[in-house]
Amino acid sequence: MKTEAAHYFSRELLNWYLANKRVLPWRMNRDPYRIWVSEVMLQQTRVDTVIPYYERFMDKFPTLTALAEAPEAEVLKCWEGLGYYSRARNLQAGAQEVVSRHNGIVPDHKESVAALRGVGPYTSGAIMSIAFNRPEPAVDGNVMRVLSRYFLLEDDIAKPATRVKIEKLAASLIPEGSAGDFNQALMELGALVCTPKSPGCLTCPVMAHCEGRMAGMEHTLPIKTKAKPPRPETRLAALIVGTGELAGMVLIRQRAETGLLAKMWELPHVLAPQSAESIIKPKGRGRKAAAEDANATATASAGSLQSVHSLQSDILCRTLSEEDGILVRPTGWWGEAEHVFSHIVWDVQVFKAEFGFFTSVDQSPSEAQSPMRAAAPKAAAELVGMLAAEQRSFYELVDGIPAELGETKMLPPNYRWIGVQQMKELAFPNVFLKLLGEYWHAIEQ
DNA sequence: TACCCGTGGAC
DNA sequence: TGTCCAAGGGT
Structure with missing residues (x-):
């Protein structure tokens, strides 16, 4: 009817x-x-x-x-x-x-x-x-x-x-x-x-x-329950740049066939462990306030944000070797980007890194040579202590990789070196499109 | 059922 | 700056 x-x-x-x-x-x-x-x-x-x-x-x-x-x-x-x-x-x-x-x-x-x-x-x-x-x-x-x-x-x-x-x-x-x-x-x-x-x-x-x-209800209808807010995640990403014959190239990887951003290409990245994340992003605080906290804490302990970044890049490289079997060494913090999904918010911390081998023994971190170790915020001290031993052997392993092995033989199947041209062929999520775009732009100068 | 899945525009 | 939300479907 x-x-x-x-x-x-x-x-x-x-x-x-x-x-x-x-x-x-x-x-x-x-x-x-x-x-x-x-x-x-x-x-x-x-x-x-x-x-x-x-x-x-x-x-x-x-x-x-x-x-x-x-x-x-x-x-x-x-x-x-x-x-x-x-x-x-x-x-x-x-x-x-x-x-x-x-x-x-x-x-x-x-x-x-x-x-x-x-x-x-x-x-x-x-x-x-x-x-x-x-x-x-x-x-x-x-x-x-x-x-x-x-x-x-x-x-x-x-x-x-x-x-x-x-x-x-x-x-x-x-x-x-x-x-x-x-x-x-x-x-x-x-x-x-x-x-x-x-x-x-x-x-x-x-x-x-x-x-x-x-009924005067045009502004209150329709009734709709609120969606759950997205959970925050800190992602540690590696901008791995090639050296020698691979100069000007960047190492990227393809995501799994199912799940988030399935089959899309991206910079290799890992989820920052909760313990490391809490140093930078205290519970219930915004990113800006958290960054100030990190600054304040670090300054107080004569270390600075650098110490946080050093800790993060260590975690990044160690986790990347564990999860993907690739050996890289961080060379410094590169940038940050935010990526908002329906159910997750990524805070992407990007670290520049080099692949495989290293010629200078001086670059090998040690208790004495790593500023981050001495200057780490108190909250990080315990974590750093736990990692220190593994960390040393990890970098010894990295340093021992021959150049030719490091550059060509040890890539997992979902990893690829690309130049700026391949950007036109491979599909990237926006956040990595943006980050890589900034990188190609930067090295053009 | 309750999650999991991207991104950008409007206010 | 935060919040909502847009011609939804899969699991």
Whole structure:
């Protein structure tokens, strides 16, 4: 059953959309492949951000077959900077499924589309309605906000059950024969008028019967529980520069096939142990205050930030040898960068380092020669003490590596030396794109 | 269910 | 500067 208010809502919204819809590159036609790519890119991503990526992507992979047959690395490179990289790999996997299971034609069949990799309830509904005009709901954050306000729904939209409920409502509102336009109208209204912060009720085509607005609740709806704040992590990264024949090159590594930033390239880095992190970032304090603390502590003990950096670079090199089996020696602190994920915040401390062997025995740290040892903050003293013995033998090992072995034979399979040119071929997360960009720029001078 | 997955813009 | 959050899906 459909109430009078619902009829009014659907009609007015649809008319508004037809008169006000934006011109967007994925609205040129109703090619299911083009719709599909746009919907995946638009997941958790703004229209303005997506447009240039979409243009480049469709230019490079104009057809579903082209995408299915492309090297995965090229797809990932095309997605570089857009985030949520599993979307790119799942999209290609989905395209390959269409090739193998549906003769390369996106099926006009709800269950088949929904079964494709990376296609969930929203994307399935979007493809079915926009490309095939099938009366399926496509409920995203916009739709939940618009309908929560219009029908004064106080369900928590962060809960999956709420999306299911709103899907049923949205399905009941689809006007005969206009599923694609109506679903896009709901999202367009949410994006342009019924916005999260300051909804433009005065220009809203359905203001007259909006229950949320009539109750004065347009600013409090929708109800949404707050997300957990991201956990902070200090990452110790190595900018390992080549010497001799490898001068001008940098050592990078590729991440694992699953998980965070899967298959992306990066500077080698390790998680700073809690004990070391707490020296720099006392609990519950901001980074700035923490840095001042570190300064103050270090100054008081006649060491300075240098001592903290020395401790960190020792941990970095030791952990890198343990975890990846590569032997490097730090040559100094290089820089810092922040990287914010949905659930983690990285404070990346970058240390310059050299690979493999060292010719000068004088560079070998010892109790007497390492300023960091003598000057380490009290909190670090214990940790330094524990590490000292291992540390000495570690550097003795590093110093003993012959040059030719160090430079060529001892790279793990996921490690590569690159010059500035390979940056165009390999996909990096933004933080390493930025850091490496700064490095190439610096050595140009 | 509750996490895990990026990034940038707006306020 | 911090906070929210954007056309979500996978596990």
